[in-house]
Amino acid sequence: MPTTLKPMVYDKRNLTNETLLNLYKKMLKPRMIEEKMLILLRQGKISKWFGGIGQEAIAVGVTSALTKDEYVLPMHRNLGVFTTREIPLYRLFSQWQGKANGFTKGRDRSFHFGTQEFKIVGMISHLGPQLGVASGIALANKLKDNKQACAVFTGEGGTSEGDFHEALNVASVWSLPVLFCIENNGYGLSTPTSEQYNCEHLADRGKGYGMESHIIDGNNILEVYSKVSELADSIRENPRPILLEFKTFRMRGHEEASGTKYVPDELMNAWSAKDPIDNYRNFLLLEGVLTQEIEEAYQQEISAEINENLQKAFDEEKITSAKSNELNDVYKSSVYEEVTSNSNTDNIRFVDAISQGLQQSMERHDDLVIMGQDVAEYGGVFKITNDFINQFGKERVRNTPICESAIVSAAYGLSVNGMKAVMEMQFADFVSSGFNPIVNLLAKSHYRWNQHADVVVRMPCGAGVGAGPFHSQTNEAWFTKTPGLKVVYPAFPYDAKGLLATAINDPNPVLFFEHKALYRSVYQDVPTDYYTLPLGKASLLKEGNDITIISFGSAVHWALETLEKNTDIAADLIDLRTLQPLDTEAIYASVKKTGKAIILQEDSLFGSISSDISAMIMENCFEYLDAPVKRVASLETPIPFDQGLEQQYLPKNDFEAALLELLAY
Known part of the structure; x- marks a missing residue:
């Protein structure tokens, strides 16, 4: 990345003074929050921080260019997205402290969260899937014909992931109204851009997808806001994806513990001179739009808001949760709607x-x-x-x-x-x-x-x-x-x-x-008509007192063939039908009745669901068992092509002997 950078040139276009000041205030707020967070980090009051200092113009400019009903998918260096959407600060502070007023009930940290209320979808650490999610959101917008855009962020490091290619290709093929925003900030943790990709501009990749692309000075708030506003308006009416490369720099470590010792001093100094807030402040002062009085008022207002909300978050009790609450939140609760057939x-x-x-x-x-x-x-x-x-x-x-x-x-x-x-x-x-x-x-x-x-x-x-x-x-x-x-x-x-x-x-x-x-x-x-069946309910195909056979999928038919061949065996044959949720009630009731259990599956044995079912039976029905629980499964090899080898791989021909052996135990 060059150490001689173009000077900041601002073009007000037709923006009102109110808009100019509003953009400045929106950038100042995340900067002041970050400066406070760095103090709290050193005091041990938050656990980790991903700094966005120097990149505020991108988050603020892009979010300001969208309506509040349009989705934004930020990364962990985009505090300005959250503050521009006017999320109450105490909720952000509670999130970073793992408290209940946050957005994840203490289950995830920092910026790994989303909120439908503010139309934000947070990232996961694997980075790439975020881009595909944006394509799906944009597809829904297009199908609804609601004239909405959406924007998704990634860093230049994330563009090396396969998900980047996949998401852009899908969005282009389907003409989806999404802005793919690359924050090219110089380093992927400590790896410079010269070691990440071998092209001059990431925006040039748009050509390979038949996609419009633009390079934007990511430190120039007016350039970001004006250009993204123009493009967002365009894709609302003419749905299509656009690739945006924002040239910027990361002034702090990947996260604070990483530091920036790997960055040459001259490069850091060059980008320090392009600070998006200092430069814009000076421009507004020269234009007479911003005064020292307004600046001081902003500083006091934001500082008071930060301190008040911080105290509210600090005063909040440490989160507690019963195990039942944790388990119940793994799935969204849903009421099974039984629809019975009324047809032939x-x-x-x-x-x-x-x-x-x-x-x-x-x-x-x-x-x-x-x-x-x-x-x-x-x-x-x-x-x-x-x-x-x-x-x-x-x-x-x-x-x-x-x-x-x-x-x-x-x-x-x-x-x-x-x-x-x-x-x-x-x-x-x-x-x-x-x-x-x-x-x-x-x-x-x-x-x-x-x-x-x-x-x-x-x-x-x-x-x-x-x-x-x-x-x-x-x-x-x-x-x-x-x-x-x-x-x-x-x-x-x-x-x-x-x-x-x-x-x-x-x-x-x-x-x-x-x-x-x-x-x-x-x-x-x-x-012939529509009907439903409940998940988590096994089917009892045959009943008997000799043994319990538990199976699913194609293996159920192997069990049926074996029982048809051995008519003297009186077995409970349970077809699980669903593996998660699992009908443990049906399994335990049958095993307690028969005293013997055999599990037949097509998958190979080690680490399979039959292992879990066997362990569950041993833990919950041990005193009812008259023999060890038996598992029958395929060989511990990949599945071969040749018909003879495939038949040898499958457990179908082994099941009868295993069943008879267990019955004779």
């Missing part, structure tokens, strides 16, 4: 039941959007959404680029902006490319800041079709371990249709597993 039935395949359930949910929810690779004209690789675009149009049935992470994040953005989303992973295996936003954004959202994630991720999964290591996994254990997610895994068409309807109604994120081998091999009589 058709004998249909599993795949048809999924398609019907999805179609009827689209009819029921006008705000539901389906997204996924090839789901529109092609109807998805399994033809589940075939002909959907003829009924619902391409606005609601959307082909996506190959970018799982950005689409999961966009689905969350739709939810933030009051809509519903179903995202199809083309294969469950590909969810690894969208894993971060699922487990760190969707799963934690309600617990962190009371924002639900009304998203269903459909997961075509499973072996038995010779698809090999990358198209055959049944990876439910990746998600049953993660608090905040619900996991559904039906084995029959009737269950699949009713549970999918409920999953879409549920305001929480749901991973909905659909076994590919069942799609066209299993038939059942299924009501």
Whole structure:
């Protein structure tokens, strides 16, 4: 970054003196708060601080250019966003001290929070998903045709993440009204820009996305405010994304403990001379817009506000919470709406039941959007959404680029902006490319800041079709371990249709597993109209006193085949149907009755849900057991392609021997 910088030149354009002064006051406020926070940090009264000193013009200018109804997605150096939105200071101070008047009930710190009241969506430490969330919010704005823009911030370091590319590409392909704001402040922690990217200007990347881009002096409040106001007006009427690179500098450490020893003195001095507040103050004084009396009045007013609100936050009691409160806030509470069928039935395949359930949910929810690779004209690789675009149009049935992470994040953005989303992973295996936003954004959202994630991720999964290591996994254990997610895994068409309807109604994120081998091999009589089934309720397929068999997905059918072959075995066969929430009541009741339990699953054994179920039975039903709990699962290898190797991998042929052995114990 050059040490010789262009001097600050201000153009008032047609701005009134009131606006000029208002912008100055808005910048002064976060600066004075930060200076106070640095004192409190040294006193040990706050735990950490990410300084935005020197970058106030960007946060204040961008936020001032938007209406209060338009979403802003800031980073941890954008205090000016929060103060410009006029969040009461005591609430900010309480947030930074982990107290109840903050926005996360003490569950997250500093700027990791959002608030629907002030239309702010806070970041997560993984940075990149923030950009995809903005694309989803902008998509909702476009679908609603509400003439609203939104703005999302990232640093130059964040532009190296894959999510940056994915979000910009999606926004460009879909012409979404979002301002992507890069605060190019010289360093990613201690790594200079010369070691982060090999182009002169990050704004030049816009060309690769067919996207308009601009370079803005991020220390010049009038340039920021005027240009962003102009562009925001433009995309409200002509929806499209715009990439903005704000040239600025980070005058403090990445966070205060990091320091700035890695910054050359001449570079620090050059940018100190471009301080956005000092320069703008001098300009306003020279223009006669600002006087010493006004300046002193601002200082006194803001100082009094800071001190008064700080005291209010300090006086607030330290937060306490019962374990039950913590557990209850992991999910948004939802009341199951039972809808029973009043129609005839058709004998249909599993795949048809999924398609019907999805179609009827689209009819029921006008705000539901389906997204996924090839789901529109092609109807998805399994033809589940075939002909959907003829009924619902391409606005609601959307082909996506190959970018799982950005689409999961966009689905969350739709939810933030009051809509519903179903995202199809083309294969469950590909969810690894969208894993971060699922487990760190969707799963934690309600617990962190009371924002639900009304998203269903459909997961075509499973072996038995010779698809090999990358198209055959049944990876439910990746998600049953993660608090905040619900996991559904039906084995029959009737269950699949009713549970999918409920999953879409549920305001929480749901991973909905659909076994590919069942799609066209299993038939059942299924009501033709819309109905729901409750999550967390297992199905008792067979009853008997000899043993309890617990299973789900394709493995349920293996258990049924084994029992048909061994008619003398009187077993309780439990089809779990949903893995999170789990019907422990049904499991325990059966085990206490039979005294023996065997768990059959398709996933490999170690770290799987069968391990948890086994441990739960041992802890809660030990005195009723007549034998150890048995688990039967696939080999501890990736899933092979060859048919013979695949059959050897799966536990289907091992189950009968294990069952008989346990019965004979």
